[in-house]
Amino acid sequence: MEAKYHGNKPCHIVFCILTIFPLFKGLGSYTVNSAYGDTIIMPCRLDVPQNLMFGKWKYEKPDGSPVFIAFRSSTKKSVQFDDVPEYKDRLSLSENYTLSVSNARISDERRFVCMLVTEDNVFEAPTVVKVFISESQPFLIRKPLFLEEPCTHALSDCQSLLPPPSSKIQYFINNSLISKKINAVIIIFTKQMDPVTQLYTMTSSLEYKTTKADIQVPFTCSVTYYGPTGQKTVHSEQAVFDIYYPTEQVTIQVLPPKTAIKEGDNITLKCLGNGNPPPEEFLFYLPGQLEGIRSSNTYTLTDVRRNATGDYKCSLIDKKSMIASTAITVHYLDLSLNPSGEVTKQIGDTLPVSCTISASRNATVVWIKDNIRLRSSPSFSSLHYQDAGNYVCETALQEVEGLKKRESLTLIVEGKPQIKMTKKTDPSGLSKTIICHVEGFPKPAIQWTITGSGSVINQTEESPYINGRYYSKIIISPEENVTLTCTAENQLERTVNSLNVSAISIPEHDEADDISDENREKVNDQAKLIVGIVVGLLLAALVAGVVYWLYMKKSK
Numbered sequence: 441m442e443a444k445y446h447g448n449k450p451c452h453i454v455f456c457i458l459t460i461f462p463l464f465k466g467l468g469s470y471t472v473n474s475a476y477g478d479t480i481i482m483p484c485r486l487d488v489p490q491n492l493m494f495g496k497w498k499y500e501k502p503d504g505s506p507v508f509i510a511f512r513s514s515t516k517k518s519v520q521f522d523d524v525p526e527y528k529d530r531l532s533l534s535e536n537y538t539l540s541v542s543n544a545r546i547s548d549e550r551r552f553v554c555m556l557v558t559e560d561n562v563f564e565a566p567t568v569v570k571v572f573i574s575e576s577q578p579f580l581i582r583k584p585l586f587l588e589e590p591c592t593h594a595l596s597d598c599q600s601l602l603p604p605p606s607s608k609i610q611y612f613i614n615n616s617l618i619s620k621k622i623n624a625v626i627i628i629f630t631k632q633m634d635p636v637t638q639l640y641t642m643t644s645s646l647e648y649k650t651t652k653a654d655i656q657v658p659f660t661c662s663v664t665y666y667g668p669t670g671q672k673t674v675h676s677e678q679a680v681f682d683i684y685y686p687t688e689q690v691t692i693q694v695l696p697p698k699t700a701i702k703e704g705d706n707i708t709l710k711c712l713g714n715g716n717p718p719p720e721e722f723l724f725y726l727p728g729q730l731e732g733i734r735s736s737n738t739y740t741l742t743d744v745r746r747n748a749t750g751d752y753k754c755s756l757i758d759k760k761s762m763i764a765s766t767a768i769t770v771h772y773l774d775l776s777l778n779p780s781g782e783v784t785k786q787i788g789d790t791l792p793v794s795c796t797i798s799a800s801r802n803a804t805v806v807w808i809k810d811n812i813r814l815r816s817s818p819s820f821s822s823l824h825y826q827d828a829g830n831y832v833c834e835t836a837l838q839e840v841e842g843l844k845k846r847e848s849l850t851l852i853v854e855g856k857p858q859i860k861m862t863k864k865t866d867p868s869g870l871s872k873t874i875i876c877h878v879e880g881f882p883k884p885a886i887q888w889t890i891t892g893s894g895s896v897i898n899q900t901e902e903s904p905y906i907n908g909r910y911y912s913k914i915i916i917s918p919e920e921n922v923t924l925t926c927t928a929e930n931q932l933e934r935t936v937n938s939l940n941v942s943a944i945s946i947p948e949h950d951e952a953d954d955i956s957d958e959n960r961e962k963v964n965d966q967a968k969l970i971v972g973i974v975v976g977l978l979l980a981a982l983v984a985g986v987v988y989w990l991y992m993k994k995s996k
């Protein structure tokens with residue numbers, strides 16, 4: 441999956457351009473330095489004679505011939521300017537014959553002469569004008585270059601092209617000087633003069649073999665030249681070059697992170713190429729498909745299902761061998777609870793319950809009954825009232841956030857009322873406690889009725905209704921035999937039970953509760969065992985006696 445470069449090493453061409461003034465040889469005479477665009481002020485430098493007639497200014501052409509530009513009469517106090525287009529509206533001549541030239545140009549760099557004329561003499565004083573460009577900063581222009589392009593540039597004799605006086609142009613990458621030796625740099629130097637402004641443009645080009653390491657690294661160039669204040673070095677601003685190179689590697693990214701993709705998610709595939717500029721379009725291949733789908737660098741699949749699991753690929757459009765692939769698993773978790781919802785069963789019924797899961801990863805089931813976690817999954821071979829409640833079967837895939845399922849079962853266990861009555865005489869012998877135990881769901885209502893007369897202590901008491909059970913207690917002190925009837929009734933049935941209670945004066949056997957009955961049975965068993973042992977011992981003694989008797993009879 442790597443692209444190979446063909447051809448020579450890549451190179452980059454950089455131009456460093458500086459606009460600069462031309463430098464004149466010093467003339468050894470009085471010199472006025474002026475900045476480009478400023479007003480040149482040239483004092484006459486002559487003592488004004490007594491019999492002065494007029495003052496004049498001229499300049500000298502390169503061949504030495506004079507051009508008159510300004511005239512001032514000493515007597516008439518008038519000023520006239522000659523019709524020289526170059527100086528139109530740029531001149532002024534003061535009373536002391538100081539000439540001002542506004543808007544200094546490079547072409548003003550010449551010798552001016554002040555002339556004071558008397559009847560019998562002409563006095564002259566020359567002034568050399570120099571116009572300097574206030575500092576001009578070199579700037580870099582660059583040409584984006586494909587790294588693959590071979591560097592084919594003719595070599596030039598750079599040195600001989602340098603203009604006088606020698607100026608030096610240097611290039612820097614990341615602030616260090618680009619040396620010819622290291623980077624095989626070729627610098628070609630040209631200069632051009634604008635005929636109107638007479639400004640020189642010096643151009644240097646650098647042929648530099650860029651590497652990817654030069655991406656985002658700043659280049660600068662500097663020019664060293666002689667200015668009005670001597671040698672100067674000015675630097676260009678930093679420039680970062682666009683270095684173009686082809687994609688060597690394609691990568692594919694998946695959002696959300698691959699481990700967390702679940703059914704219903706939207707998956708975004710993002711394809712990236714490491715070239716510059718990066719590729720903007722790709723071909724996306726869905727699992728099992730050979731034909732790519734052309735898209736920008738992202739491709740979105742919405743509301744994916746488990747069948748979207750597979751290998752996804754993307755390639756460059758024009759180079760299909762440059763391809764990346766990734767495997768995506770769409771996680772899923774199905775849970776089915778049977779039965780579910782609200783289920784009503786009768787006490788003693790059988791109820792098989794199943795909670796099955798099917799998932800892309802191992803998942804475990806958790807059972808919760810009325811907010812308490814159960815140790816094992818419930819299954820009912822014979823339903824009890826305490827089995828009623830709200831059951832929740834829950835599962836989650838730990839690897840995939842947000843992938844959890846739950847279903848619930850609300851179990852109602854119904855039963856007809858069942859009654860059991862007990863009675864107990866108070867140790868004091870003054871009252872009897874009759875209890876009516878009722879079991880059933882929905883909660884049966886209990887009603888007492890008493891037949892027969894007698895002093896009844898009208899005192900009933902109910903226990904809380906737990907697991908389909910509760911009781912009602914009545915304490916009575918009957919003067920004669922009475923029959924107590926307990927009626928329990930719910931939506932399913934009405935059940936009646938009664939108990940004969942003899943008058944308080946007549947002692948009777950109390951009905952013991954279940955636990956004491958069981959104990960009594962155990963006691964009885966022990967008694968039987970003891971009797972058995974005793975009988976066994978007696979029989980053994982009897983056998984021994986008989987044997988002894990036979991022995992004695994024989995021995996006689």
Ligand SMILES: *[C@@H]1O[C@H](CO)[C@@H](O)[C@H](O)[C@H]1NC(C)=O
Nearest residue numbers: 483484485534535536537538
């Ligand atoms: C000549 O006159 C100008 C103003 O008219 C003045 O600024 C300048 O100093 C004078 N120069 C001399 C040499 O007197």
Ligand SMILES: *[C@@H]1O[C@H](CO)[C@@H](O)[C@H](O)[C@H]1NC(C)=O
Nearest residue numbers: 704705706707740741742743
């Ligand atoms: C998936 O994208 C659709 C729009 O294309 C949006 O309505 C839905 O909410 C997104 N689903 C998820 C899980 O982000």
Ligand SMILES: *[C@@H]1O[C@H](CO)[C@@H](O)[C@H](O)[C@H]1NC(C)=O
Nearest residue numbers: 726727744745746747748749
């Ligand atoms: C995946 O299954 C869904 C139904 O669950 C169906 O609509 C869709 O076309 C299937 N996609 C593929 C690629 O088989």
Ligand SMILES: *[C@@H]1O[C@H](CO)[C@@H](O)[C@H](O)[C@H]1NC(C)=O
Nearest residue numbers: 799800801802803804838839
């Ligand atoms: C899933 O369960 C199977 C068998 O129950 C086991 O062999 C496998 O290692 C489990 N995988 C994980 C990821 O727990």
Ligand SMILES: *[C@@H]1O[C@H](CO)[C@@H](O)[C@H](O)[C@H]1NC(C)=O
Nearest residue numbers: 890894895896897898899900
């Ligand atoms: C027992 O009390 C109930 C109400 O609490 C009353 O209706 C009933 O007549 C009373 N019975 C006797 C025998 O006092």
Ligand SMILES: *[C@@H]1O[C@H](CO)[C@@H](O)[C@H](O)[C@H]1NC(C)=O
Nearest residue numbers: 921922923937938939940941
């Ligand atoms: C209560 O006594 C009556 C007669 O006094 C008898 O008919 C009835 O069977 C007895 N009931 C119980 C539950 O023993």
Ligand SMILES: *[C@@H]1O[C@H](CO)[C@@H](O)[C@H](O)[C@H]1NC(C)=O
Nearest residue numbers: 920921941942943946947948
């Ligand atoms: C009351 O019941 C007892 C037995 O529990 C019995 O011996 C007695 O005769 C009964 N009395 C009346 C008046 O029925």
